[in-house]
Amino acid sequence: MFYISIPPFDVQLETDIPAVINSINHMYQYALKPVEDTEKFSDFHIRIASPSSIRKYYRPQVQFYIDGKTPFKPLPLSQAFPFFEWGLNWCIASHTYQYLLLHAAVVEKGNQALILPGYPGAGKSTLCAALVSSGWRLLSDEMAVIDTKTLELIPVVRPISLKNESINVISESFSNAEFGESFLDTAKGTVSHMKPPKQSFIQRNQRVQLKWVVFPRYLATQSTLLTEKEKGETLIELAENSFNYNVLGSQGFNVLCDLVASARCYKFEYSCLDEAIDLFQTLANEQ
Amino acid sequence: MFVPKQIIVINVFVQPDIVLTFNLFEWDLLVRQAHRAGVLARLAFLLKAEGLYEKIPEKPLNHFNSAIIYIEQFTYTVQWELTLIYNALKNHNVPLILLKGAAYVQANNDAGKGRVFSDIDILVKKGQLKVAEKALSKQGWLFENIDKYDQEYYRKWMHELPPMRHFKRGTNLDVHHNILPLTSRNCPSADKLLANLVQVKSDGIWVLAAEDRILHSAIHLFYGGEFEHGFRDISDLDLLFREFSRHKGFWYKLLDRAVDIEQSEALYYAIRYSKLIFNTPISEEALDKVSTSLSGVRRYVMDFLFIRALMPDHESCDDQWTGFSRWVLYVRSHWLRMPMYLLVPHLLRKSWVRLTGKTEH
Numbered sequence: 001m002f003y004i005s006i007p008p009f010d011v012q013l014e015t016d017i018p019a020v021i022n023s024i025n026h027m028y029q030y031a032l033k034p035v036e037d038t039e040k041f042s043d044f045h046i047r048i049a050s051p052s053s054i055r056k057y058y059r060p061q062v063q064f065y066i067d068g069k070t071p072f073k074p075l076p077l078s079q080a081f082p083f084f085e086w087g088l089n090w091c092i093a094s095h096t097y098q099y100l101l102l103h104a105a106v107v108e109k110g111n112q113a114l115i116l117p118g119y120p121g122a123g124k125s126t127l128c129a130a131l132v133s134s135g136w137r138l139l140s141d142e143m144a145v146i147d148t149k150t151l152e153l154i155p156v157v158r159p160i161s162l163k164n165e166s167i168n169v170i171s172e173s174f175s176n177a178e179f180g181e182s183f184l185d186t187a188k189g190t191v192s193h194m195k196p197p198k199q200s201f202i203q204r205n206q207r208v209q210l211k212w213v214v215f216p217r218y219l220a221t222q223s224t225l226l227t228e229k230e231k232g233e234t235l236i237e238l239a240e241n242s243f244n245y246n247v248l249g250s251q252g253f254n255v256l257c258d259l260v261a262s263a264r265c266y267k268f269e270y271s272c273l274d275e276a277i278d279l280f281q282t283l284a285n286e287q
Numbered sequence: 288m289f290v291p292k293q294i295i296v297i298n299v300f301v302q303p304d305i306v307l308t309f310n311l312f313e314w315d316l317l318v319r320q321a322h323r324a325g326v327l328a329r330l331a332f333l334l335k336a337e338g339l340y341e342k343i344p345e346k347p348l349n350h351f352n353s354a355i356i357y358i359e360q361f362t363y364t365v366q367w368e369l370t371l372i373y374n375a376l377k378n379h380n381v382p383l384i385l386l387k388g389a390a391y392v393q394a395n396n397d398a399g400k401g402r403v404f405s406d407i408d409i410l411v412k413k414g415q416l417k418v419a420e421k422a423l424s425k426q427g428w429l430f431e432n433i434d435k436y437d438q439e440y441y442r443k444w445m446h447e448l449p450p451m452r453h454f455k456r457g458t459n460l461d462v463h464h465n466i467l468p469l470t471s472r473n474c475p476s477a478d479k480l481l482a483n484l485v486q487v488k489s490d491g492i493w494v495l496a497a498e499d500r501i502l503h504s505a506i507h508l509f510y511g512g513e514f515e516h517g518f519r520d521i522s523d524l525d526l527l528f529r530e531f532s533r534h535k536g537f538w539y540k541l542l543d544r545a546v547d548i549e550q551s552e553a554l555y556y557a558i559r560y561s562k563l564i565f566n567t568p569i570s571e572e573a574l575d576k577v578s579t580s581l582s583g584v585r586r587y588v589m590d591f592l593f594i595r596a597l598m599p600d601h602e603s604c605d606d607q608w609t610g611f612s613r614w615v616l617y618v619r620s621h622w623l624r625m626p627m628y629l630l631v632p633h634l635l636r637k638s639w640v641r642l643t644g645k646t647e648h
Contacts, residue, residue: 010346041311041346045319067319068602097356098349249360 003035003042004028006156007205008099008145009092012042013084017062020048023081023180027159027193030201044091048084050077066091075186082183082191085161089142092156093243099154100146100255101243106139106153107131109284112211113153115144115263117241123218123270126166129194130273131280133174138200139208143243148255151262152207157200159193167192173273212283213238213265224275227267234265294604296320299330300522301566303337314347316603324518324599327354328401358401365389368407368458373492375426381419383492384410384484386463386503390494391523393487398526402519406450406459410495412481413464420448420462427454436636444470444629466503467510470625475548497531498544505557506550512620514596514613521597524557525565538573551577560593592616 002013002024015021025032047065051074060077063070064087071090075083093101104117105128114136118124125141132138139155147154159180162170167190170177178195213234214226235256239245245252270276295317298305309317321327331351334340343351373383385393388404411419424430428451430438441449446465452458465477483496495503504527508520531537545554555577561567562574581589595612598604621630 008349038310038312041315041344043346043349067323069323095350095353097353097360247357247360249363251356 002028003033003040004031005033006031006158008154009043009156010041011088012040012045013048014046015048015080015084017048017050017077017080019078019181020080020084023193024084027180027195029195030198031157031204044088044095046084046087046091048080079183079186081181081193082161082186085159085193088158092143096145097244097247098148100148100245100248100252102144102146102238103142103241103243104144105141105160106144106155107136108139108153108208109136109280111208112284113139113208114212114214114280114283115153115210116214116216117144117238118216119241121218123166123216125160125162126169126218126273127216127270127276129160129162129166129170129177130173130277132160132194132197132200133170133177134277134281136280137203138196146255146259147207148248148251150207151255151258152209154207155200155204157196157204159195162192162194164189169273170194210259210263213260213263214268215266216268216270218271219269220271222269222271224272224279225269226279229265229267231260231265234263235260294320294598296324296326296330296518296599297564300333300525303333303339306334306339307342311344311346314344318347318350320599320601320603322350322354323601324522325403325516326401326519326522326599327351328358328403329519329522330401331355332401354401358403361403362392364458365392365407368456369393369492371426372407372409372423372460373490375422375428376419377491379415379418379422381411381415381422384481385492385494386410386466387507390500391527393492394485394494394500395487396500396527397530398523402523406461408461408463410463410466410477410480413477416448416462416464423451423460423462427456428452428460429454440633444468444625446474466506468624470629471510471623473549473552475550479548496544497527497534497537498541499548501527501531501541501557502545502548502550502554505553509553509556509593510620510623512617514616515600517597518599521557521560521564525561525567528558528561528567528569532568532570538570542573542576552581555581556589556593559590560597563590563594564597 004011004013004024013024045067049063049065051061051063061074062077062080062083063074064072064083066087072087102115102117104115105124107114107128116124116127128138128141138157138160139153141158141160143156145154145156146152167179167182171179180193180195182190182192184190215229215237238256238260242252248255295313299317318327321330327350331340331354334343334351369383369389376383386408388399388402389407391399391402430449431452433449438449441447446468447461447463451460451462453460465474466480467474480495480499483499484493485496486493494500501524504520504524508517508524541554545551558569558573558577562569591608592612592615595606595609596616598609621634625633
């Protein structure tokens with residue numbers, strides 16, 4: 001049994017699949033904790049195991065159980081760890097209404113947060129991994145968790161999920177980037193996870209105020225271009241990128257208004273990661 | 288006899304202040320059971336009413352807060368949906384009569400506080416069914432994509448139209464013209480229910496009379512055969528009993544009405560299990576009157592099945608007989624709902640569809 005502490009969430013994971021055990025020990029090395037019996041409160045109770053069916057003899061599968069229930073169809077056994085990661089994203093997104101959740105990567109420098117909202121394929125995780133490998137602190141690769149009262153961004157430090165070409169791009173450009181296993185032929189192509197730096201885990205209880213909202217877009221031949229984005233447009237697109245905006249109702253709208261009003265909002269097109277990193281460093285220095 | 292005393296969510300409903308003694312592991316189990324049973328928000332309001340909400344430790348408190356935020360938005364959405372249904376029917380002089388969850392909320396019943404439901408259920412006079420169907424479909428409530436067999440089955444034998452869904456908002460609407468399938472052995476007369484409606488608020492929204500609301504809830508739970516929300520539903524009954532017993536003469540009215548619409552057996556189960564599980568205060572007379580309904584053996588068997596089936600659908604509440612009990616009660620519900628010559632072909636067809644892997648909807 002694993003107890004994974006990724007504030008504000010505590011996750012209990014039960015599995016006897018060796019590949020998952022290895023990946024958890026590696027990726028969540030700094031987040032695992034021993035727990036006394038009477039202190040066992042977990043937000044999510046997950047089990048990763050083979051479903052019992054005759055299939056296991058000819059095509060081994062793996063199933064994701066959340067407190068005994070199975071919200072998804074099983075996947076091939078080889079995808080057990082990515083299944084855990086996707087399943088946990090789903091658990092957080094569909095049970096959490098006390099925070100505003102946006103589909104975005106969040107990094108920090110100089111005690112100021114940068115949100116990178118992502119449409120699929122826009123390159124948010126690639127940019128996030130590059131920034132984290134260049135000294136920015138990782139708050140989250142998958143979702144921005146926002147305290148609706150203080151408007152602070154709450155870290156949920158978990159592995160950065162990279163796909164296809166991004167895996168090589170990051171591992172070749174950054175010798176310090178530490179990767180786990182590569183998972184081939186998933187629904188999203190090849191997936192591999194980058195381990196968050198130890199420093200990000202150490203600071204996982206430190207919340208940050210928002211400074212920049214940047215919508216990235218990777219275009220193969222594009223030169224680096226940062227342009228201001230209208231605040232109204234930013235607000236609408238953030239709402240579209242939210243997991244629980246519809247449930248938060250008017251409170252969600254008010255929170256987004258306050259956030260966008262206080263932030264600097266940009267569109268960002270890029271193809272060269274080095275230039276991108278320099279540019280964000282310049283932004284961070286501007287204060 | 289399996290008595291569900293060790294189930295923590297029940298203990299809290301019966302005696303809320305025991306949460307003061309809970310360690311985090313007990314809070315963990317409480318939140319899981321309550322979440323799975325669909326009563327997390329109900330429990331949050333109960334703890335608030337008892338002045339215990341401030342005592343909840345931070346970790347479990349997050350879950351209660353989350354449930355309250357959800358229910359606030361849910362209530363707002365339901366209110367808006369009801370306005371739209373009301374408007375759709377108004378021009379055709381079809382009154383809006385609410386059943387189940389939506390009725391509890393609109394009638395301001397204790398059972399409506401924190402109550403989540405996935406469909407809005409309404410009752411329409413059989414003679415107005417066609418008009419209502421047309422009016423609703425004009426405003427965007429469409430039948431879900433079900434096959435011809437199911438369409439005909441609903442229309443010929445059931446007490447409701449096939450489920451409707453709004454094509455834009457995705458909200459679900461069930462239009463009933465009775466509260467039990469027409470084929471069931473003790474199908475009550477819908478006219479009797481319609482003659483006894485109560486208006487809630489002043490805006491022309493109606494619900495069943497208090498005693499009919501209870502009987503409908505009991506019928507739905509004890510003849511419906513589905514127990515995914517069984518725990519929440521028996522908790523509804525507990526809350527309705529507690530609330531209505533404050534009115535003078537309520538128990539007489541309820542017992543007479545049960546006889547009148549031939550639902551004494553359903554009421555017997557409702558009273559028996561509400562009392563067994565939640566220790567609901569029930570008048571001695573009422574207990575005496577209904578307790579003779581079942582023979583000893585039958586009562587023993589039904590206790591065995593229902594007590595298990597009504598527990599929260601969470602692994603910590605199961606024993607080795609839980610799955611079996613739910614299955615037996617599912618089969619029983621079909622048995623009660625249809626005569627043999629209809630039931631056998633129907634179940635054969637359902638099994639065939641399942642075996643061949645065709646989806647039913």
